[in-house]
Structures are given as C-alpha cells and as structure tokens.
Amino acid sequence: APDSWDWRDHRAVSPVKNQGMCGSCWAFSVTENIEGQWFKKTGKLLSLSEQELVDCDKLDQACGGGLPSNAYEAIEELGGLETETDYSYTGHKQSCDFSSGKVAAYINSSVELPDNENEIAAWLAENSPVSAALNAFAMQFYRKGVSHPLKIFCNPWMIDHAVLLVGFGQRNGIPFWAIKNSWGEDYGEQGYYYLYRGSRLCGINKMCSSAIVN
Numbered sequence: 001a002p003d004s005w006d007w008r009d010h011r012a013v014s015p016v017k018n019q020g021m022c023g024s025c026w027a028f029s030v031t032e033n034i035e036g037q038w039f040k041k042t043g044k045l046l047s048l049s050e051q052e053l054v055d056c057d058k059l060d061q062a063c064g065g066g067l068p069s070n071a072y073e074a075i076e077e078l079g080g081l082e083t084e085t086d087y088s089y090t091g092h093k094q095s096c097d098f099s100s101g102k103v104a105a106y107i108n109s110s111v112e113l114p115d116n117e118n119e120i121a122a123w124l125a126e127n128s129p130v131s132a133a134l135n136a137f138a139m140q141f142y143r144k145g146v147s148h149p150l151k152i153f154c155n156p157w158m159i160d161h162a163v164l165l166v167g168f169g170q171r172n173g174i175p176f177w178a179i180k181n182s183w184g185e186d187y188g189e190q191g192y193y194y195l196y197r198g199s200r201l202c203g204i205n206k207m208c209s210s211a212i213v214n
C-alpha cells in the first residue's frame with residue numbers, strides 16, 4: 001500500500017453532510033461509500049440519498065440505528081439509490097417514496113474487509129472510501145489533530161457509530177485515519193475526525209465494509 005492516500009484528492013468524496021437529530025449515521029456511512037464506488041466506476045461524483053434508506057430500508061431502524069451490512073442488502077433489494085436531490089434528507093422517518101425509475105446508482109454486492117489496518121489501508125487505496133464503525137465516545141470531545149484516546153475511553157467492543165474512511169497518512173510521523181463524519185462541517189476539522197492508525201483504536205478496524213459496483 002502507498003504510505004498515504006486521500007480520496008478527497010481524487011474528487012471522489014462529496015461535501016460533509018449532517019444527520020441532524022436522527023441516528024442515521026449508518027445510512028450516511030453506506031451512501032458515501034457507494035458514492036465512492038460509483039465514482040470509481042463512472043468518474044461521476046453523485047450525492048446519494050440517505051432518506052431513501054431511513055424510509056425504505058426495512059432491515060434497519062431508521063433514526064433508531066442500523067447496520068451497513070443490512071443497508072447494502074436493502075439497497076440491492078430496492079434496486080439502487082436515488083440522488084440526494086431527488087430524495088432529499090429530512091432527518092425523520094417518513095413513508096417510503098422510492099421510485100425505481102429515479103435510481104441514480106446501484107450496487108452488485110458488498111464485502112466485509114479484514115480487520116488488519118494495513119490491509120484495510122491497501123484496500124482503500126486500491127478501491128474506494130470504506131464504511132467503518134467505531135466507538136464514538138472520543139469523537140464527541142474531539143476538536144482537531146490526531147486523536148489518540150486511551151483504550152479505557154474507547155472500548156473497541158462498544159461500537160456505536162458508523163462513519164467513512166476516506167484516507168490515511170502521517171502527521172509529523174503520527175499515523176492517522178482520515179474519517180468523514182456526518183455531524184456537519186463545524187464538527188472537528190471541517191467535518192472530519194483524524195484517529196491514530198495502527199493500534200486498532202475504538203474498534204475502527206472491526207467492521208470495515210464496502211459495496212461493490214462491477
């Protein structure tokens with residue numbers, strides 16, 4: 001794998017979004033992974049609809065939480081995702097208003113990545129941004145820099161948030177993951193969280209996955 005990689009340099013990442021008062025982080029993690037997969041296939045960067053998942057993904061619990069693995073399955077069953085513009089975000093569950101004629105992006109399958117951080121980095125650089133989940137306790141108090149929380153404050157077995165890995169590298173020799181969050185641009189560093197890479201912190205390595213667009 002390269003020493004560093006950042007999909008934002010390749011215009012494969014949409015602007016930071018804001019889930020508002022809805023526990024829909026799982027939907028943002030998945031739509032933004034698919035934005036990256038779709039970009040890789042077509043060279044077009046679309047902003048895809050999280051609201052479609054909140055309203056129409058019956059395998060997950062809308063604002064009450066969800067799992068990326070369920071969401072990939074739901075998207076395959078629905079037939080794809082509409083754009084953010086066609087099915088815009090309201091931050092609360094409504095009746096499903098999906099129309100297959102408006103599908104802007106589809107997926108063929110999904111993969112769970114290995115839990116080795118070097119392998120995850122290599123896969124990311126080769127393929128697309130990666131859906132990940134982690135214990136978000138330290139994220140809530142983050143302002144800037146490379147976050148390196150004590151393990152006792154970031155139990156890797158208490159995973160409660162889903163995010164997007166967009167890149168990795170080193171800052172003054174400190175290895176980091178560049179993590180796109182869905183709490184708006186005022187969060188952290190322009191909406192991003194930088195987490196120390198290489199110690200499996202906060203369980204960041206445990207639930208990495210991606211849709212596959214052939």
Ligand SMILES: CCC[C@@H](/C=C/S(=O)(=O)c1ccccc1)NC(=O)[C@H](Cc1ccccc1)NC(=O)N1CCC(N2CCOCC2)CC1
Nearest residue numbers: 022023024025026063064065066067133136159160161162
């Ligand atoms: C109320 C849900 C909040 C929401 C989004 C997070 S959040 O709101 O951004 C946030 C997180 C942490 C601190 C502050 C704010 N969290 C989730 O969606 C998390 C994300 C996650 C957790 C663990 C592994 C992978 C992904 N998922 C969840 O909360 N859930 C996973 C599925 C579970 N289902 C219950 C019924 O049986 C099927 C499974 C419901 C809870």
